[in-house]
Amino acid sequence: MIVRSLLLATAASASILAPAAFAQDASTAPAEAAEQADQGEPSRGEVIIVTARRRQEAAQEVPLAISVIRGDSIESTGNFNIVKLQQLAPTLQVYTSNPRNTSVNIRGLGVPFGLTSDGFEQGVGIYVDDVYNSRVASATFDFLDVAQVEVLRGPQGTLYGKNTTAGAINITTNQPTFDFEGRAELTVGNLNYKQAKAAISGPLTDKIAARLAIASTSRRGTIYNVASGQWINEQDNLGLRGQLLFQPTEDLSITLSGDYSRQDPECCGTVFVRVGTTQRALNRQYDALVAAVNAANPGRNYAVPSRNPYDRLTDLDSSLNAGNKIGGASAKVKWDLGSGTLTSVTAWRFWDWKPENDRDFTGLSIVSLSQNPSQQDQYSQEFRYNYTSDQFDFVLGAFGFKQRIDTQGTEQQGADASRWSLTGTQAANAAILNGLTASNTQYLKSTSAALFGQVSWKVTDALTIQPGARVNYDKKSGFYERIVTNGAGQVISCTPTPAAGSVLAAQCGVYQPQVSSPSDSAWNFTYDFNVNYKFARDILGYATYAKSFKTLGINQNGLPLNADNTVNYDAGTVKPESVNHFEIGLKTQFLDRRATFNLSAFRTEIKNFQATVNGGQFGTVRGYLANAEKVRSQGIEADFKVTPNERLSAYANAAYTDAKYKKFTNAPCPPELSGGTLQGANATPDYSQPGVPGALSPRQCDISGQALPGVSKWAFSYGVEVNAPVTLLAKEGQAYLGVDGNYRSEWNSNASPSIYTEVKGYALTNFRAGFRGDGFDVFGWVRNAFDVNYIDLLQVAPGNVGLIAGQPGDPRTWGMTIKGSF
Template structure:
C-alpha cells in the first residue's frame, strides 16, 4: 500500500479541533503508521490527521490556516447529523434556519446577511461535497450521508477553491469506493418516535471498477404541537441516496462517477409565540389591542394563543405548512497523476426543487392566509486544477466555471382577519375598516435569476528554507447576474389592480388600502463585474512540532441583485438604482500558532484574526405585511475580530479529550441608514425633523425612517463560544466478545446573541449550555451504545423572528428538549 493510502487510512481515526471522541468500530489497536514516520515513532508521538483543505493531502498541523476537522464517526457519536447541528462542535460556526431555504451559514459572524434569504447574493461560506460546490445552503439541512470527514476552514478561501468564499468553506468528504469488499449498517431508535437507518456497501465489480452505494433514512416526531391541526409539526422526514462508480485502470488514473438524491417532506416549519414588545404604533394597533379588536368584531370568538410560554412548545398556526425539499445531482471527477504533477477535473450538475408553504403572520388568525414561493434551481460547474510539488516550489492553478438558473412562482393571499389587523379604525365615509377590503387580496409573482461565474485562481508555495515558506495566491473572477421579477395583484373580487400610482389611488380609499399591502411591480435588474483578489501567507516551522503563520487576504463577495422585487418610492414606483448591490470588499488579517507536545499526545492551536468589510451586503426588512419583505443594500463597514483556541489531549488509547474556545467581536462599524428595530418602529414616519420628534423606544408616536446602528453587534454572533468533549474506555470481554466499554461526554456553550438584523431588545437570545452523554460497548465490527442529548433538559431558543406589521409580536423556535435513544452499528 502506498503512502497516500496509508495517510488516508489514518485520517479515518483522527481529528484535530474535534478529536477522537468516538473510536473507530474495531478492537483496540495501535494507531496506524504515517507514511513519513516509522510505526514505533508513530505510536509514541500520536495520530496523524490528513486533510485536503489545500487541494492536496497533508497533515492538518502542517496547514497554515485555521481549520477544524471532524471525522465521520465523531459526527455520528455526538448526534450532529447535518451542518446545522455541526455548530455544536465548531464554536466559530453559526448556522440558523427557519426552513431549508432560509438557512444562514456563517463563520466568525460573516457569510450571508441575517434574515430572509435572497437568491440574488452569494454565500460567503462555500459548502463543498467531494469537491463539488453547492450554491444554496439548503443542502446543509440534509443528513450527512456516508461521510468520512468534514473540514471547516475559517477565513477567505478564494485562491484554492472553485467558487470564491470570503468567510470560509465547509469541505465534506464522503467515503469512496474500495476494491476490498466492505459494508456497514446502523440502526438508531429514540424518544419522539425517532428512527434512523444507515447502510453502505462497497466492493469491486472487476479488477478496474469498484462501486459504493449508501442510503440513510431519518424520521422523528416534531417537538411543537399545533392545536389548530391537532398534530405535531416540524418533524424530521429525510431520505438520502448516494451511488459512486470508480474506474481505476492503473495507479495514475482514477475516474469517479457519483450521483445523489435527498428528499425531505415534513409538515413544517412553524414557530411558537415567544413574547410581545412595545413598538411606536398606537396601543390599539399593537398585538394585544389588535387581538382584542378582532375578538370584539367576532362575538364569541375570544382568540388567544394556546400558550405564552414558548417552552410549552404549543402553537396554533392555521395556514398550510410544508417544506418539500429535493436536492440531488451527478458529478464526474478525474484524478490523473502525470508524474511531474497532478491534474484534476470536476464536472457537476446539481438541482434543488423547493415546495414551501408558510404561516407568515405567526398566529392562529387568518391574516396572511397563504404564503408560498416554490422554486426550481439548476446549477452546472466545471473545475480544472493542476498541482505540482517540488523541492523548493509547490504550486496549484485552477479554472472554474459556474452557471445557475433559478425559477420561482410565488403566491401570497390575505385572509378574513387582514382588514381589522392591517387597517386603522377611521371615520372615513368609505369606512374601509368595516368593509373587509383585504380579504382575498392576492399577489402572485414570477421570477427568474441567471447567474454566470468564471475564475482563474492559483497559489504558490516557495520553501525559502526547510523552516520558512512564503505562499502567495491570486484570483481573477468574472460574475454576471440578471433577473426578472413580476408581481400581479388581484383583489378579492378577482379584478386585477393595474396601478398603485397616486393618480390611480387618489380619492379611492379602497384601492389605497389595498395598495398599502400589495403593489404590482416589474423589474429586471442586471449587472456584471470583474474582481482581482489575492492573499499572502508566511509560515515558519519553529520546531518540528510548532508552526507559526501570518496571512493577509484581499478578498471580495461578488455583486448582488435584488431578485425579490425592489423597494418603492413615494409614488409606488420601483427604485431602479436599488436593483443591484455593490460587491463586498474584504481585508483579512490572521496570525496563528499550531503546536503539538508530549510526544504529540497533546495539540494546542491558537488563532487571532481581524476582517474588515466595506459595502457589507445586508438584508433590509420592511415591517409591513405584503410589501417588499426584504431586500439587499450595502451597509457601509463591518468588522469581525477575535481569538480562537483549540486543545486536545490523548495520553493513551484509553482516554481522549478536547476543549475549543472562540471570542468573536463582530460589529457594524458604519451603518447609518439601517432599518429600525421594532421598539423604534411602527409610528408615523418623520417627514419634517424640525417639527417632529421621534418617540422614545416602545412609546407610541413618531418613528425615524431609518436608524444609525453603527457600533452594534452583528446578528447571530455570540461573543463567547465553547465546545468540549471527553471519552474513556476499558477493555472487557462481554458475552464472549472482546472489546471496550466506554463513556463519553460532549457539550457546548454560547453566550447571548441577537436574532434581528438591527439588534433589538426583544430579540436578544440568552446564552445557554448543552451537555450530551453516551455509553456503550464496541469491538471488532460492532458498536452498541445509548445516548442522551441535552441531558439537563435546558430550555433555549434557536431563533427569534419579528412578526411583520410592527405589532410587537416575537415568534421563535425553541431548541430540542432532552432526547435519548440507542444505536447499533455493524461493519465488515
C-alpha cells in the same frame, strides 16, 4: 511501500476516539509517519489528513485555521447535518427558520439571513467531494456516508473554485474501495426517532469499484399545533448516494457520483414568544388588535394557546410544508502526470423547494396563504493542476459556474386582514383585503468564471512564503413580476397613486404590483499572502493577509417601497463587498505529540457589506439586500485536544468573536423604533422613545457600532471520553463513557438589533455510554441531558404590531444506536 501505504490509509480513515471538532488535529506528517514505520519507530500520534489546500497533507502542517470533524465523531454526537454541526465547531454558527432561509456564518460573516432574494452569493462555500453547492438550502441534507468535514476559517479564493469571504465547509464522503466492505447503523429514540444508515463498497472488476449508501431519518415534531391537531417541525428525510470508480491505470482514476435527498416534513412553524411595544398607536398593536378582532366576531375569544414558548404549543391556521428535493451528478477525473496531478470536476445539481408558511405567525386569518416554491439548476466545471517539489508547491485552477433559479410565489390576505391592517371604517370591512392576492413570477440567471492559483515557496526548511491570486468575472440578471388581484379576482393597479382613503389605496398599501429586471456584472482581482515559519519540529507559526471580495448582488424577490409607497428601483442592485483580512496563528503539539494546541487571531474589515434588511412591510417584500458602509469582525480562537493514552481522549475549543457594523447609517429601524408617523424628511433622527406608542418614528436608523445578527460573542465546545477493556457476551471490546457539550452567549436575530430579538445564551450537555469491539458498536445517548430551554431563532412579525415569534430548540432526547461493519 505496502506498509507505508497501509499506515497512511489507516491514519486517514480511523478515528474511533475522536469525539468532536478540533482545529487542525494532526500529529505527524504523512511522509514522517511512514518514515517512522520504516525505521521501526512507534508513531507518536494519529495523523489527520486534510485536503484544505487541494492536496492531501497533515492538517497540522497547513498554515490555515481549520477544524476537522471526523465521520465517527459526527455519528457518535448525533450532529448529522450542517445545522447541527455548529455544536462541534464554535466558530461556526447556523440559524434557520426553514431549509431555504438558513444562515451559515463563520466568524460572524457569511450568508445573510432572511426571506430575501437568491441574487447574492453566500460568504461560506459548501463543497461535497469538490462540488460547490450554490445555496445553503441545497446543502441542508443529512450527512451521508461522510468521512470527515473540514471547516476552513477566513477567505478562500485562491484554492477553491468559488470565491468565499468567510470560509468554507469541505465535506468528503467515503470513496469506493477495491476491498469488499460494508456498514450499517440503526438508531431509535424518544419522539418516535428512527434513523437508519447503510453503505456497501467493493470491486465490480479489477479496475472498477462501486459504493452505495442510503440513510433515512424520521422524528415526531416538537411543537403541537392545536389548530390542526398535529405535531409540527418533524423530520422526514431520505438520502441516497452512489459512486463508481474506474481506475484503468495507477495514474488515472475516474469517479462518477450521483445523489438524491428528499425532505418532506410538516414544517416549519413558530410559537408565540413575546410582545414588545412599538411606536404604533397603542390600539394598533398586537394585544389591542386581537381584542378588536374578537369584538368584531362575538363568541370567538381568540387567544394564543400559550404565552410560554416552552409549552411548545401553537395554533397556526395555514398549511405548513418544507418539501425539499436535492440531488445531482458529478464526474471527477484525476490524472497523475508525474510532474503533477491534473483534476477535473464536472457537476450538475438541482434543488426543488416547495414551501408553505404561516406568515402572520398566529391562528388568525391575516395571511391565509404564503408559498414561494423554487427550482434551481446549476452547472460547474473546475480544472486544477497541483505540482509538488522539494522547493515549490503550486495549484493552478479554472472554474466556471452557471445557475438558473425559477420561483413562483403566492401570498394571500385572509378574513381578519382588514381588522388587523386597516383603520377607521375600513377596518370593519373584511372584503377590502380578504382574498387580496400577490402572485409573483421570477427568475435569476447567474454566470461566474475564474482563474486562481497559489504557490508555496519553501525558502528554507523552516520558512515558507505562500502568495495566491484570483481573477473573477460574475454576471447576474433577473426578472421579477408581481401581479395583484382583489378578492373578486380582478387585477388592480397602483399607478397613478390612488386617492387617499380609498379602497384601492388600502389594497396598494399591502401589496403593490411590481416589475423589475435587475442586471449587472463585475470583474474582481483578489490576492492573499501567507508567511509561515516552523520554529521547531512541532511548532508552526503563520501570518496571512487576504484581499478578497463578495461579488455584486441583485434584489430578486421584489423591491422595497419609498416613504410615499412608490417602488425604490435604486435598491435593485447592491455593490460588491471589499474585504481586507488579517490573521496570525500558532499550531503546536507536545506531550510526545499526544496533545495539540492551536491558536489564531483575526481581523476582517468589509466595505459595502451586503446586509439583509427588513423594512417591516406586510407584503411580499419580507427582506432585501442593502449595503452597510463598513463591517468589522475580529476575534481569537483556541483549540485543544489531548490523548494521553488509549483510555482517554479530551478536547476543548473556544472562540471569541466581536462582529459589528462599524458604519451603517441608513439601516431600517428595529421594531421598537418603527410603526409611528415618520419624522420629518430633514429632521435629525430621534431615537429617544423606543417602544413608546404614538411616538414619531425615524425614517432610518444609524446602527453603527451595533453587533451583527446571528453572532455569539463567546462560544465553547468540549468533550471527554474514557474507556476500559472488557469482555461482554464472549466479545472482547471496550466499554466507554463520553460527555460533550457546547455553550453560546446571547445573539440577536434581527438585521437591525432589537431589544425584542435578543436570543439568550445557553449551554447544552450530551452523554453517551456503550460497548464497542471489532466491527460493532452499541451505545445509548442523551442529548440536551438537562432539558435546557433555549431558542433557535426569533422572528419579528410583519406590520410592526410587536409580535415576536420563535422556534424553541430541541428538548431532552434519548435513544440507542447499533452500528456494525465488516
